[in-house]
Amino acid sequence: MRTLRAKDFGLTREVEYGTPEQNEAVSQIVEGVRTKGDAALLDYTEKFDRVKLEAAQLRVTEAEIQEAYNHVEADFLVAIREAAANIRSFHEKQMRQSWVDVQPDGTMLGQILRPLKRVGVYVPGGKAAYPSSVLMNVIPAQVAGVPEIVMVTPPATGGKAGIDPYILVAAAEAGVQEMYRVGGAQAIAALAYGTATIAPVDKITGPGNIFVALAKRAVFGAVDIDSIAGPSEIVVLADDTADAAYVAADLLSQAEHDEMASAILVTTSAKLGEAVAAEVEKQLATLPKADIARASIEANGAVLLADTLNEAIEAVNRMAPEHLEVMVNEPMSILGRIENAGAIFVGPYSSEPVGDYFAGPNHILPTNGTARFSSPVNVDDFVKKSSLIYYSKDALLANGEKIMTLARHEGLEAHARAIEIRLEREGN
Template identity: 75%
Template sequence: MKIVKAQDMDMKREVEYGSEEQNAAVRQIVADVKLEGDAALLRYTEEFDHVKLDAGALRVTEAELKAAYDHVEPSFITAISAAADNIRAFHSRQKRNSWMDLQPDGSLLGQIIRPLKRVGVYVPGGTAAYPSSVLMNVIPAQVAGVPEIVMVTPPATAGKQGIDPYILVAAAEAGVNEIYRVGGAQAIAALAYGTASMAPVDKICGPGNIYVALAKRQVYGVVDIDSIAGPSEIAVLADDSADPVYIAADLLSQAEHDVMASAVLVTPSAEFAAACQAEVERQLAELPRRDIAERSIADYGAIILVDSIDEGIAAINRLAPEHFELVVQDPLAYLGKIENAGAIFLGPYSSEPVGDYFAGPNHIIPTNGTARFSSPVDVDDFIKKSSVIYYSKEALQANGEMIIELARREGLEGHARAIEVRLSGD
């Protein structure tokens, strides 16, 4: 990892969302699925996943879900069940209620909160399977009251063996039983527009590769989406009270995700920076996903030297990282100064994977600096709100002339007259 001064570090990272060729390919796939439905799904599944299916085999059966339990360890079932309980408990505190407010003039104002009716969850395959992402997408939707949750995942997340059994068990533990073996941009299009086998949804969430991200961006507006996620990020602000072995391990925990993942250490101690730099190299040599992590560290890793903890916090607020660890003496004393971070981990034992898997807060967090204006996935992502306005006769008489004044200042005479006829009629 390179060591640089804060003033020499570019705090912005531009992430390109696909080449012209990738965007064109996604547009074609989405158009084909919209037009042809299942036929296009099956064709692209054979082309990209090398799995030949018929329409009747798209949906995962109850028998397959039950059989998946025979292929995972009891310890995994215990862990995923406990994690689900923690995630559900955390998100249950985010629930909102509808409200009504009766005014003295007899008018009634309020807000009705309803869950979305149907949500689609994308679970990727590829270089790694992520059962934890099943929980993080599904449980907040369930807490919000979404009655229909459908999951899609590529048909060969476990190679020729089919869908990874850990993904299926996580889905079953979360209570999802409508699952389709389809992935890529074609799965996003099917969720958005529907096919003969799959009813359309109101919102699509879940991570995926560049083709999934581009497809989500394309169908946004037909359906809602969670976000266009960039590569994973971690930033650590640590002083020399921290253990360099711990910090190096945490940096590598994100670097192993993707060659474009970003791992940044901010510290006021040159000695600590050097110790972490050496420790990253030592641990890299023993990491199973070394090739990925090594490229990430070389291209997007950095150690930033600052003059003080306060200067380090200013650097963190400019970075607005997805994951932020504050490992200094008395971290709670600085918590109020952290303005831009998706998830904040305090102290030496709050390692980032604690949040990824088990603590309860959601691990689907804004990336690429968007923590400046957006938030982790929560229950609010799966609700919709309707305003309620009941105006009494007395309220309209009292306020009608002001409404007319505002309407005419905007040149909307029809608006003004809609009020005027009621006042003149009275």
């Protein structure tokens, strides 16, 4: 791992806008599905997934879902059910209520919260098939009260129409009742604009490859989206009390995602930095995805040395990492100074996979420095808010002149007259 000075380092990644060719391909796919519906959806599934389907085969049947249970281990079921319970419990605490504030003059102001009606969840297939992400997308929407949650996921390639049974079981355990075997940019377009088989949704969430990301960007506005997620990131903030083997293992836990993942140690201890670099090499020797993890470490991994803990914290806040582990002598004492991080894992036993799978907080987190201004997926992502305004006659008479003053200052006479006509009639 390369060693750099923390004060000179700022993790900046170019936002993934795709190549002109990729953008043009996505544009054609989205427009094709928007105008031709199921016919285009089936054509693209045959072209890209090499699976020929009829429209009637797009929806996953209840029998397929039940059959999937025969292909997963009992311990997986136990783990996924307990993880789902933890995730649900955490997100239930995020729920907010509608409210109304009544003033003595009869004015009533408030905010009405309503769940979105229909949400689409994209679940990748192939090597990026993550049942845990199904739970993290679906459960907050359920807690918010979304009545219709639909999942799309690509069929197996090479002529097989099946879907990873672990994905189907995770979705069933989370309560999804509507699932379709379609993926890629064409699935995003179907969710956004609808086809004869798939009704359009209000919001699309879930990760995917570059074509899925570009399709989400393309349909934003017709529907809402969660984010355009970048490669995974982890930063470990540590001093000389940290265990080098723990730190190295946690860095590799993100490096194995893909070659573009970022794994960085920020430390005040040169000795720890050397020990972690040696441990990374040692652990890579037996890691199944060593090629991916090594490419990630070589391209985007680093040990950042800071002269003081304050300097180290400043570096962390500049990076605004997706995942931040804090392994210092008194971690709770510095939490208030951590301003930018998607999720903060405190202490040596709070390894990042604890949050990925089981603890309860959402693992869909802001990447690429966007933790400066955005948050993990949460219940608020699946509700909409309406303002409630009820003005009494007394309130309008008392404040009407001020409202007209502001309207006329902006040159909007019709606005002012809408108030004036009421004052003239009701003021007598």
